[in-house]
Amino acid sequence: MSHAPLELRAVERRYKTEAGALEVLRGADLTLQPGEIVALVAPSGTGKSTLLHVTGLLERPDGGEVFIEGAAAGTLGDDARTAIRRNTIGFVYQFHHLLPEFTAEENVMLPQLAAGTPRAAARARAAEILGQFGLAARLQHRPGKLSGGEQQRVAIARALANAPRVLLADEPTGNLDTATANLVFDELLREARGRGLACLIATHNPELAARMDRKVTLREGRVVPG
Numbered sequence: 066m067s068h069a070p071l072e073l074r075a076v077e078r079r080y081k082t083e084a085g086a087l088e089v090l091r092g093a094d095l096t097l098q099p100g101e102i103v104a105l106v107a108p109s110g111t112g113k114s115t116l117l118h119v120t121g122l123l124e125r126p127d128g129g130e131v132f133i134e135g136a137a138a139g140t141l142g143d144d145a146r147t148a149i150r151r152n153t154i155g156f157v158y159q160f161h162h163l164l165p166e167f168t169a170e171e172n173v174m175l176p177q178l179a180a181g182t183p184r185a186a187a188r189a190r191a192a193e194i195l196g197q198f199g200l201a202a203r204l205q206h207r208p209g210k211l212s213g214g215e216q217q218r219v220a221i222a223r224a225l226a227n228a229p230r231v232l233l234a235d236e237p238t239g240n241l242d243t244a245t246a247n248l249v250f251d252e253l254l255r256e257a258r259g260r261g262l263a264c265l266i267a268t269h270n271p272e273l274a275a276r277m278d279r280k281v282t283l284r285e286g287r288v289v290p291g
């Protein structure tokens with residue numbers, strides 16, 4: 066039996082604050098099927114980033130579990146979570162977070178090198194993915210020499226570099242003007258669908274959300290249909 070690429074079961078996450086514990090996730094359940102693209106649309110401060118960070122194995126849940134392709138992953142130790150994250154999860158942030166001293170090509174090579182891919186293969190794959198985003202002529206440019214849309218395309222290419230099964234994104238086009246955001250989002254959806262990736266994409270933009278397969282929101286720390 067094949068497993069869902071991503072499943073959250075009864076995930077809890079709380080933060081200590083001066084006013085006491087802040088219960089952000091209170092039993093969040095969510096299952097993404099292969100190729101399913103889900104919009105996470107919820108008011109500011111309700112826990113979208115927290116949910117993405119726990120789902121992306123960046124933070125450990127305080128209760129419940131995150132399963133990646135059927136295997137319990139969220140509550141493993143830091144090194145094990147890092148290894149799973151590197152090989153199975155791609156993450157795109159609102160701001161590109163590219164390394165400024167490296168070229169576009171090198172930025173897409175880096176996660177592959179970290180995962181043990183030989184340099185020549187990593188370079189070839191970086192060029193291939195960047196080409197899919199129309200950046201074949203920009204491989205040797207540093208981020209500072211790229212437009213905002215190009216920077217974000219490189220960031221998406223980097224997220225796809227290790228052929229993840231799950232793509233997580235936090236307002237991936239939120240820093241772009243409307244026209245550029247639409248173009249970049251089209252390419253993101255096209256590449257995600259082409260690869261059959263399960264995606265969870267947080268956005269405040271209802272038009273972008275409407276183009277995904279379904280919408281969820283957060284209510285009192287739980288994931289509910291949006």
Ligand SMILES: Nc1ncnc2c1ncn2[C@@H]1O[C@H](COP(=O)(O)OP(=O)(O)OP(=O)(O)O)[C@@H](O)[C@H]1O
Nearest residue numbers: 080081082087089108109110111112113114115116
């Ligand atoms: N490390 C932390 N320590 C303490 N509180 C935190 C921490 N991270 C987040 N919070 C709090 O948890 C709540 C949820 O934050 P989170 O960033 O997940 O919300 P969000 O829905 O992503 O918001 P936004 O849309 O504004 O980015 C907020 O009240 C926030 O202040």
